[in-house]
């Protein structure tokens with residue numbers, strides 16, 4: 001008999017995943033989500049007849065033979081009837097008239113690197129070998145890597161990870177002679193990540209395991225919501241939790257901003273722990289979290305964006321382009337590179353003959369915090385947002401001259417938009433960077449002082465992201481099951 005009620009606060013990927021796994025284990029489940037739709041960061045929205053995709057650049061786990069695929073299938077995010085879009089390259093980095101792509105084939109990428117810089121041949125070959133080795137870690141390179149991986153492959157993959165984890169993407173780039181290669185590795189994810197994080201992304205993508213579910217972020221969230229509801233889950237929207245009521249080390253109920261109170265046997269919180277402890281809950285931030293939030297190495301980050309409409313025929317590239325931010329725009333945009341995406345692979349995002357261009361510029365913790373604080377002053381924030389929007393337009397027009405005079409503004413958003421929308425402290429949408437020389441963060445689901453309160457958040461691991469959010473949901477349910485079993489057997 002497992003008919004106990006679980007109340008989940010937050011209907012993002014972590015909340016939906018916890019909900020689906022809990023329903024499969026026989027619990028009754030309610031998700032309370034503050035907005036009118038679930039999905040959290042996994043979302044998109046419409047503007048002037050165009051659809052803006054907020055999230056997926058690559059979804060780890062799209063290879064049918066990977067362990068993560070099975071999880072996405074259980075969650076309804078991938079599987080029968082859901083096509084996976086495979087672009088030719090994950091991104092193309094352009095600098096001073098030259099370009100280099102991370103192609104689906106790591107051999108093709110290495111060949112292009114060698115053509116650019118024969119002087120870097122030894123290091124390029126080592127990079128190619130290491131990415132191939134890393135495909136054997138948890139079979140992220142798909143079937144062959146699970147099945148034909150022997151002890152030597154496993155040892156080689158570990159050696160590659162340990163080597164790459166010693167340095168940041170910037171430090172690794174500095175080992176190359178060619179200017180394009182020097183910056184290729186740090187251009188995609190910003191300068192604070194370890195090279196191991198980049199190598200994982202490359203191994204995932206080149207293992208056909210990091211592609212795009214058709215319909216993008218909004219459709220993926222819809223599929224998960226459908227799965228949750230079809231299993232009998234109850235989704236309450238416009239339900240913002242304001243207080244978790246605790247008596248004798250047990251959470252008895254949750255009070256919501258609309259005045260409602262809902263009782264539950266078990267409660268799972270899925271949003272930023274910084275917004276839970278000392279706020280919704282009268283308990284200080286637990287030490288493992290405090291350490292990580294205050295750490296200088298495990299920084300948080302967010303991003304600024306703009307979206308533009310364009311005639312499809314005017315877009316001179318396919319997929320994702322990464323360009324440098326000219327020096328004179330860096331003091332405004334606070335970064336060195338910008339991701340520029342087009343969406344020709346999603347025909348339904350734009351009217352016939354049209355396309356969308358979206359920019360994404362990572363913003364570090366301090367600058368993100370600054371924008372979130374500024375948003376309290378509406379006029380000042382609006383002026384700043386307009387300045388950022390104009391700078392992004394100028395940047396695209398300068399770095400992709402074919403687009404000059406062709407772009408019509410659709411929208412712009414900042415870390416303050418994320419802070420408002422998903423309620424994270426500094427507008428972060430992932431957790432912490434994976435810095436060089438550090439082991440990844442791993443914090444359990446239990447809340448020490450409240451026996452029936454559990455966490456299913458991406459902030460328990462680094463760097464967060466969709467698979468980690470979904471896995472956090474799964475783990476929280478497994479922890480609840482274990483706790484229940486122990487109690488039944490006691």
Ligand SMILES: Cc1cc2nc3c(=O)[nH]c(=O)nc-3n(C[C@H](O)[C@H](O)[C@H](O)COP(=O)(O)OP(=O)(O)OC[C@H]3O[C@@H](n4cnc5c(N)ncnc54)[C@H](O)[C@@H]3O)c2cc1C
Nearest residue numbers: 010012013014034040041057058241422423429465466469
């Ligand atoms: C621009 C961008 C690009 C990204 N690209 C990728 C990518 O390519 N691949 C990848 O894997 N990941 C990517 N991510 C990250 C990914 O979107 C997140 O890791 C993931 O969606 C986090 O899910 P979550 O459920 O943990 O958190 P969230 O999405 O933050 O969900 C938390 C939910 O809780 C709700 N909530 C908050 N407070 C309350 C409250 N008091 N009461 C009720 N509800 C509340 C929020 O409204 C929200 O719905 C990207 C994100 C962004 C923004």
